Amino acid sequence: MAEQPSYRLTVAEVVTESAGACSLVFEPAPVRYLPGQFLTLRVPSDRCGSVARCYSLCSSPHVDDRLRITVKRTEGGYASNWICDNVRAGSVIEVLGPAGVFRPHSLDGNLLFLAGGSGITPVLSILKSALAVGSGRLVLVYANRDEHSVIFAGGLRALAEAHPERLVVLHWLESVQGLPNVAGLRAMAAPFATAEALICGPKPFIAAARSALAGLRVPRERTHVERFVSLGSNPFEPVATPAGDTATSTVDVVLDGSSHSLSWPAHTRLLDLLLAGGLPAPYSCREGACGACACRLVSGEVKMANNEVLEQEDLQDGIILACQSFPVTDRVEISYE
Secondary structure (H helix, E strand, C coil): CCCCCEEEEEEEEEEEEECCEEEEEECCCCCCCCCCCEEEEEEEECCCEEEEEEEEECCCCCCCCCCEEEEECCCCCHHHHHHHHHCCCCCEEEEEEEECCCCCCCCCCCEEEEEEHHHHHHHHHHHHHHHHHCCCCEEEEEEECCHHHCCCHHHHHHHHHHCCCCEEEEEEEHHHHCCCCHHHHHHHHHHHCCCEEEEECCHHHHHHHHHHHHHCCCCHHHEEEECCCCCCCCCCCCCCCCCCCCEEEEEEEEECCEEEEEEEECCCCHHHHHHHCCCCCCCCCCCCCCCCCEEEEEECCEEECCCCCCCHHHHHCCEEEHHHEEECCCEEEEECC
């Protein structure tokens, strides 16, 4: 089965960002990405050979010449602790190509960022990109446990000082203000409610931030959410087509400007079918949790085995997850454009 291309990246340096987080800066590599995307890393394991974990890029393709991801230790987290304890300059790490759809409609508009903890990582990538090539005003509301746990504290301060008319950074510290709550976030975001909003952080923070924006009547189409993904399977391992599966449908796919027509067996997931056919369909988690494989259902009907990322409005717009989709009708038309 043809799989998404992977890369072997060499670590140039490891940077301590806070008491519990470090960044891996990779040597220059021909990897193209968009602000806000993430990499999926293969982390070695004595028990099962390897596990896969997703970490957001904090570097900007408009500013930085080297890829950079940030890893925050989590209690009991095998991969994050292994990376922080073992990776050094010269280490080589296998990664899947950049994925993810967390980004604003335009880098030129006014943007409101609400980030909690390590949720600052993709936000920083977008923020730096907007400062470099955009023209709008940027506001960051950043929540952390205390001043010592603020990731990129120095970098954010430097950016705010360098762009005083365009960037405002507002900190929420639990040690001072308590846990982030809807009323407090709503008050901080209220002066900037007309901006396009981007939210990233732990689940409770995302829930509070979304409720705060809903209270300000920020339209859903101007709100983007990035959720942390904890993978249960390993997307680096090939997935076999079920034995004895028979073709019952035909799928027409538009991908990278080219059209393809494939026979689609009833018990084969769309993503597996496309990869087996040699098509470079995007993906990351393969579990219906990250949205990297999202595409549009143009005609026909599919059923999804799992969906943890698409909302009802997405489904009504025809967005589906290729890694979870099976054919229902005899003919299906899909577009990645």
